[in-house]
Amino acid sequence: MAAHGCKKLVFSSSATVYGxxxxxxxxxxxxxxxxxxxxxxxxxxxxxxxxxxxxxxxxKITLLRYFNPVxxxxxxxxxxxxxxxxxxxxxxxxxxxVGRRPALTIFGTDxxxxxxxxxxxxxHVVDLxxxxxxxxxxxxxxxxxxxxxxLGTGKGTSVLEMVxxxxxxxxxxxPVVKADRRPGDAEVVYxxxxxxxxxxxxxxxxxxxxxxxxxxxxxxxxxxxYGES
Numbered sequence: 001m002a003a004h005g006c007k008k009l010v011f012s013s014s015a016t017v018y019g020x021x022x023x024x025x026x027x028x029x030x031x032x033x034x035x036x037x038x039x040x041x042x043x044x045x046x047x048x049x050x051x052x053x054x055x056x057x058x059x060k061i062t063l064l065r066y067f068n069p070v071x072x073x074x075x076x077x078x079x080x081x082x083x084x085x086x087x088x089x090x091x092x093x094x095x096x097x098v099g100r101r102p103a104l105t106i107f108g109t110d111x112x113x114x115x116x117x118x119x120x121x122x123x124h125v126v127d128l129x130x131x132x133x134x135x136x137x138x139x140x141x142x143x144x145x146x147x148x149x150x151l152g153t154g155k156g157t158s159v160l161e162m163v164x165x166x167x168x169x170x171x172x173x174x175p176v177v178k179a180d181r182r183p184g185d186a187e188v189v190y191x192x193x194x195x196x197x198x199x200x201x202x203x204x205x206x207x208x209x210x211x212x213x214x215x216x217x218x219x220x221x222x223x224x225x226y227g228e229s
Contacts, residue, residue, distance in 0.1 A: 002056075007056070007058055007059045007060065008059075008060045008061075008139045009049065009059070009060070009061045009062070010061075010062045010064060010132060010135050010136060010139070011045060011046070011049055011061065011062070011063050011064065012064060012066060013042045013045070013046055013063045013064060013065045013066070013148070014038070014039065014042045014065060014066050015065050015066065015067045015068075015121070015150070015152070015189055015191065016034065016035065016036065016038055016039030016042060017032045017033075017034065017039055017042050017043045017046060017065060018030050018032065018033070018065075018186075018189065019032070019033035019034060019035045019039065019186070020033075020035055020186045020187070021186065021188075021189060024156070024188055024189065024190050025154060025190050025191055025192035026150065026189065026190070026191055026192060027150075027192040027194075027195070028065070028148045028149065028150060028192075028195055032046075035184045035185075035186065036184035046063055046148070049061045049063060049146060050146055052146075053145055053146035057145065059146070060139045060144045060145065060146075061145075061146040061147075062135040062138060062139060062144070062146075062147055062148075062149065063146070063147070063148040063149070064131060064132070064135055064148075064149055064151050065148060065149065065150050065151065065191075066123070066128065066151050066152075067120065067121035067122070067123050067150065067151065067152030067153075067189070067190065067191050068088070068089075068120045068121060068122045068123060068152075069122075069123055069124075069125050069128050070088075070089075070090040070122045070123070070124065070125065070211045070215060071090075071124040071125045071126065071206070071210070071211035071212075071214045071215050072125065072214045072215050072217065072218035072219075073125070073126065073214070073218070074126070074214050074217070076214075076217040076218050076220075076221045076222070077218075077221075078218070079215070079218030079219070079222060079225070080094075080125075080215075080218075080225075081222075081225025081226050081227070089120075089159060089162060090122075090162070090166075090211075090215055092104055093162070093163060093166050093174055094166075094215055094216070094218075094219040095219075096174050096175065097166065097170050097172045097174060097216070097219060098219050098220070098223035099223075100223070100224070102175065103174075103175035103176060103177045104163065104174055104175065104176050104177070105176075105177045105178075105179050106159050106160070106163075106176055106177070106178055106179065107179050107180065107181055107182040107185065108179075108180065108181035108182065108185060109178045110181075111181075111187045111188075112187060113158055113187065113188060114158060115158050115160045115161070116160075117158045117159035117160045118158065118159055118185060118186070118187060118188070119156040119157065119158045119187070119188040119189070119190065120156065120157065120159075120189055120190065121152035121153055121154070121155060121156055121157070121189065121190035121191045122153070122157055122162065122208060122211060123151060123152050123153055123204055124204065124205075124206035124210060124211045124214070126206065126214075127151075127153075127204040127205055127206055128151055130202065131149075131151040131196065131200070131202050134196075134200040134201060134202040135149065135200060137200075138199065138200055147199070149195055149196040149199070149200060150191040150192060150193055150195065150196060151191070151193075151196060151202075151204075152190060152191030152193055152204070153190075153191070153193070153204040153207070154190065154191055154192060154193045154204075155190060155207075156188055156189075156190035157208050161208070162208060162212070163176065165208045165209055165211075165212045166212045166215070166216065168209075168212070169209065169212035169213045169215075169216045170212070170216040170219075170220070
């Protein structure tokens with residue numbers, strides 16, 4: 001990048017760099033740690049970006065810590081199509097709803113939350129895309145250096161709450177199987193978005209009902225994603 005005079009970078013980081021936060025909401029100033037290999041890769045690359053900026057201050061780098069992107073484009077023509085067994089909640093729920101899988105396995109129903117299931121901050125992919133546009137605009141600010149921003153809604157939603165919202169959006173009952181917690185999963189994680197609101201002039205517009213509506217619109221039109229049955 002440097003050899004071609006390209007010294008502006010937006011990096012897709014993750015809320016996993018907060019590890020198991022001792023309190024919520026997570027602010028950008030929280031101590032960083034990695035609770036799993038995925039989080040460790042994000043943490044290391046963030047450190048590399050900070051090192052580049054310290055060594056060469058003419059770089060402009062924005063680190064975006066995604067929380068849990070879900071949903072699809074409202075048109076129903078663009079959506080998530082994971083290969084193999086989905087590793088995230090919403091694609092799995094979607095595949096159960098269209099009949100590709102028999103049931104949703106919920107890992108951990110004994111957390112200290114309102115219904116015993118883990119709580120996360122889910123963000124609509126369209127809000128996430130708009131967050132990137134705001135971050136790109138910020139790179140044109142001559143005072144920008146290496147900055148980090150949370151991209152989330154600032155609200156926590158439990159696994160069961162999300163399943164209920166998807167059932168309401170789709171009209172399909174989602175069979176559930178309860179299982180033990182997975183190692184590396186935190187109990188409650190959601191964002192403080194005040195810094196992004198203040199410095200990027202960005203704020204999430206869509207709630208979980210919108211996310212589920214658009215995800216189901218994509219799934220019902222494309223039950224096998226971009227492939228064939």
